[in-house]
Amino acid sequence: MDSLLLTGDCFTLLPTFPADTFDFVCFSPPYDNIRIYKGFPPIDRIALGRELSRVAKPGAIAAVVIQDQTIKGAKSLTSFRWAVDWVDSCGWRLFETCIYQRNGVPGGYWRKRFRVDHEYILLFVKGSRPLYFDKSKLQVPCKTYAPGATDSLNRRLTSGGTLATKVFDIKPTKCRGTVWSFKNTSMEGNRLKTTHPATFPDKLAADLICCFCPAGGIVLDPMMGSGTTCVQSAIYGRRYCGIDIAAEYVQLAEKRLALEVPPEVGI
Numbered sequence: 001m002d003s004l005l006l007t008g009d010c011f012t013l014l015p016t017f018p019a020d021t022f023d024f025v026c027f028s029p030p031y032d033n034i035r036i037y038k039g040f041p042p043i044d045r046i047a048l049g050r051e052l053s054r055v056a057k058p059g060a061i062a063a064v065v066i067q068d069q070t071i072k073g074a075k076s077l078t079s080f081r082w083a084v085d086w087v088d089s090c091g092w093r094l095f096e097t098c099i100y101q102r103n104g105v106p107g108g109y110w111r112k113r114f115r116v117d118h119e120y121i122l123l124f125v126k127g128s129r130p131l132y133f134d135k136s137k138l139q140v141p142c143k144t145y146a147p148g149a150t151d152s153l154n155r156r157l158t159s160g161g162t163l164a165t166k167v168f169d170i171k172p173t174k175c176r177g178t179v180w181s182f183k184n185t186s187m188e189g190n191r192l193k194t195t196h197p198a199t200f201p202d203k204l205a206a207d208l209i210c211c212f213c214p215a216g217g218i219v220l221d222p223m224m225g226s227g228t229t230c231v232q233s234a235i236y237g238r239r240y241c242g243i244d245i246a247a248e249y250v251q252l253a254e255k256r257l258a259l260e261v262p263p264e265v266g267i
């Protein structure tokens with residue numbers, strides 16, 4: 001299948017794809033009433049979870065970037081409901097929950113609450129383990145590194161004591177943990193992209209794609225908005241299928257693909 005962008009309701013379009021088509025699914029759904037887009041029917045998360053599980057390959061990961069709205073002083077719990085519903089009713093298993101820490105301008109002055117600077121990245125897997133998992137590009141500097149420095153793996157004993165089982169050299173970098181920090185979209189400086197009201201960072205999409213989709217594989221974003229997932233898929237040599245219900249956003253994604261993907265890397 002070649003890369004493609006489609007205009008329409010993903011609930012109508014996804015059933016036209018055969019089962020087990022996509023290597024990786026990555027999207028951010030509209031949640032609560034945080035943004036007004038171009039008008040769309042309410043999202044049935046259970047129906048969507050089931051349909052995405054059908055079209056995903058066995059072992060595919062689905063990454064859902066989501067947050068809760070604060071309504072009358074309390075969190076809506078929407079992200080938690082997505083996690084529970086997809087595991088209980090849609091055939092997915094929760095592989096990991098990562099935090100996207102939004103690194104950017106401080107935002108409004110909230111006198112009575114914390115300043116919310118994170119979203120969730122819910123990572124669901126279809127089956128027992130990921131079909132593809134390459135975390136080699138997700139290294140972070142290791143703060144305890146020094147030339148010659150060592151550390152040990154310890155096993156905690158039932159008595160409360162510890163048993164050193166293995167000594168190893170500390171390397172300059174280590175595997176990223178579950179908190180992922182990125183410049184938020186407003187700090188990226190892409191004015192075309194920000195004509196869409198709610199985008200996620202390019203780097204967030206790029207890291208997820210490189211980790212969970214093999215080169216040449218196909219990535220699905222069923223609610224692609226400005227096309228961030230599709231642009232990063234093309235840049236990193238993956239095919240893409242992007243869907244949005246709003247024709248205006250599909251045109252925006254087409255423009256971004258034309259402007260942001262160097263011709264020599266496009267697929």
Ligand SMILES: C[S@@+](CC[C@H](N)C(=O)[O-])C[C@H]1O[C@@H](n2cnc3c(N)ncnc32)[C@H](O)[C@@H]1O
Pocket residue numbers: 008009010011027028029030037038040041196198199200201222223224225226227228229243244245246249
């Ligand atoms: C949060 S935005 C996605 C933004 C995207 N991640 C980006 O970086 O540009 C959600 C998108 O879902 C689209 N949408 C809502 N309901 C839809 C549906 N039923 N089918 C397809 N797209 C839908 C909206 O038009 C909106 O552009």
